[in-house]
Amino acid sequence: MIDRVLRDALFLLESERSHDTALQLLAVAGATEAGRAALRTMYGPRTQRPVSLMGLTFPNAVGLAAGYDKGARAWAGLATLGFGHVEIGTVTPKPQPGNPRPRVFRLTEQACLINRLGFPSEGADVVHRRLGPARPYGTVLGVNIGKNKDTPLEEAASDYTALVHAFADVADYLTVNVSSPNTPGLRKLQTGAALTALLTAVVAARDACTERLGRRVPVTVKLAPDLDDADLDDALQAVADAAIDGVIATNTTLDRDRVHGPLAQETGGLSGAALTAKATDVCRRIRARAGDALPLIGVGGIMTPDDAQARLDAGADLVQLYTGVVFGGPGLVRQTVERLAR
Numbered sequence: 324m325i326d327r328v329l330r331d332a333l334f335l336l337e338s339e340r341s342h343d344t345a346l347q348l349l350a351v352a353g354a355t356e357a358g359r360a361a362l363r364t365m366y367g368p369r370t371q372r373p374v375s376l377m378g379l380t381f382p383n384a385v386g387l388a389a390g391y392d393k394g395a396r397a398w399a400g401l402a403t404l405g406f407g408h409v410e411i412g413t414v415t416p417k418p419q420p421g422n423p424r425p426r427v428f429r430l431t432e433q434a435c436l437i438n439r440l441g442f443p444s445e446g447a448d449v450v451h452r453r454l455g456p457a458r459p460y461g462t463v464l465g466v467n468i469g470k471n472k473d474t475p476l477e478e479a480a481s482d483y484t485a486l487v488h489a490f491a492d493v494a495d496y497l498t499v500n501v502s503s504p505n506t507p508g509l510r511k512l513q514t515g516a517a518l519t520a521l522l523t524a525v526v527a528a529r530d531a532c533t534e535r536l537g538r539r540v541p542v543t544v545k546l547a548p549d550l551d552d553a554d555l556d557d558a559l560q561a562v563a564d565a566a567i568d569g570v571i572a573t574n575t576t577l578d579r580d581r582v583h584g585p586l587a588q589e590t591g592g593l594s595g596a597a598l599t600a601k602a603t604d605v606c607r608r609i610r611a612r613a614g615d616a617l618p619l620i621g622v623g624g625i626m627t628p629d630d631a632q633a634r635l636d637a638g639a640d641l642v643q644l645y646t647g648v649v650f651g652g653p654g655l656v657r658q659t660v661e662r663l664a665r
C-alpha cells in the first residue's frame with residue numbers, strides 16, 4: 324500500500340527527478356541506525372538463503388544492479404531494503420556530467436525504461452570517501468567501474484586499472500563495465516583482443532592490490548544482451564584467458580523489437596519487461612558455453628519473483644534488480660528474496 328502511494332507520487336515527477344528523490348529519501352533513512360532498523364522492519368525479508376560465490380558469502384541471491392546508486396549516496400539504506408548485495412557505480416576516474424537531460428524515459432504501460440545517462444559520475448575520490456568497512460546486515464558491496472568519456476579507447480585500460488587501485492580497499496567485488504551503450508565506442512571493448520588486453524590489465528592491477536591489502540577482490544565483467552554467438556564465445560574466451568572471476572549478464576539493450584510508441588525511439592539502452600526473454604536467453608547461452616564453474620549473475624527484466632527463479636533456472640547463481648524495483652517498488656526485494664529461499 325505504502326509502496327503504491329509512494330510510487331504513484333514519484334511517477335508524477337520527471338523520471339530522473341523521481342529517481343533522485345527516491346535516492347535522497349533512502350540516503351536520509353539509511354544514515355542512522357534507527358532509520359535502517361525502520362526500513363528493515365518495513366521491507367526486510369523474513370527468510371533468506373545465503374549463497375557462496377567467488378569466495379564471498381551473499382546473505383541472499385538478490386542484488387541491486389549498477390546505475391541505481393552511482394555515487395554510493397544511499398547504499399546503506401538500499402542494503403537495509405533486503406538486498407544481499409548492492410552494486411554501486413558506474414564510477415569513472417574523474418568527475419563527468421554525462422549527457423544532457425532529459426536522458427531517462429519511462430515507458431509506463433510497457434514497464435520499461437530507456438536511458439542515455441552516459442556515466443554521470445562524481446569521480447572516484449568523492450565516491451570512495453562515501454564507502455567504508457561498514458556492511459549493514461552483511462550486505463556485499465560491489466563497485467562497478469567505467470572509463471571517462473574523453474579517455475581514448477586505446478587508453479581505456481589505464482582508467483580501469485586506476486579504478487581497481489582506488490576501490491580495492493573498500494569493494495567486496497569489482498565489475499568491469501564494457502557494455503553500456505551510452506559511452507561512444509565502449510562496447511568495442513567487449514570482444515576479441517581488446518577485451519583480453521583490458522581484462523588482463525585489470526586482473527594484474529587486482530593482483531597487485533591483493534599483495535598490498537592481503538585480500539583478493541574478485542572481478543566480474545558485465546556484458547550486453549546484444550552479442551551474437553560468435554561475440555559471446557569471444558567474450559567468454561577472454562574471460563577464461565584473463566581468469567576473470569565471474570560474468571554479469573546483462574546490461575541494457577539497443578533492441579527495440581518488443582516496445583512501441585513514440586518514446587520507444589529515444590536513443591539509449593532499454594531495460595525492464597521488454598528485456599526479460601533476451602537477458603534470460605543470454606544467461607542460458609553463457610551457462611551452456613562456459614560450463615557449471617563460471618560464477619554468473621543474471622540481470623535484465625526481472626520484474627517478478629518468478630522471473631528471478633526463472634533466471635536461476637537458466638543458469639544464474641545470483642540475480643540483480645533495477646527496473647523491476649522502479650515499477651514494483653521496494654517490496655519486490657523481499658518477495659523475491661523469500662521466493663528464492665523456498
Ligand SMILES: Cc1cc2nc3c(=O)[nH]c(=O)nc-3n(C[C@H](O)[C@H](O)[C@H](O)COP(=O)(O)O)c2cc1C
Binds near residue numbers: 391436594644
Ligand atoms: C537509469 C539506468 C541507469 C543505469 N546505469 C548503469 C550503470 O551506470 N552501469 C551499469 O553497469 N549498468 C547500468 N544500468 C543497467 C542496469 O544495471 C541493468 O543491467 C539493466 O537495467 C537491466 O536490468 P533491468 O531490466 O532489471 O533494469 C542502468 C540502467 C538504468 C535503467
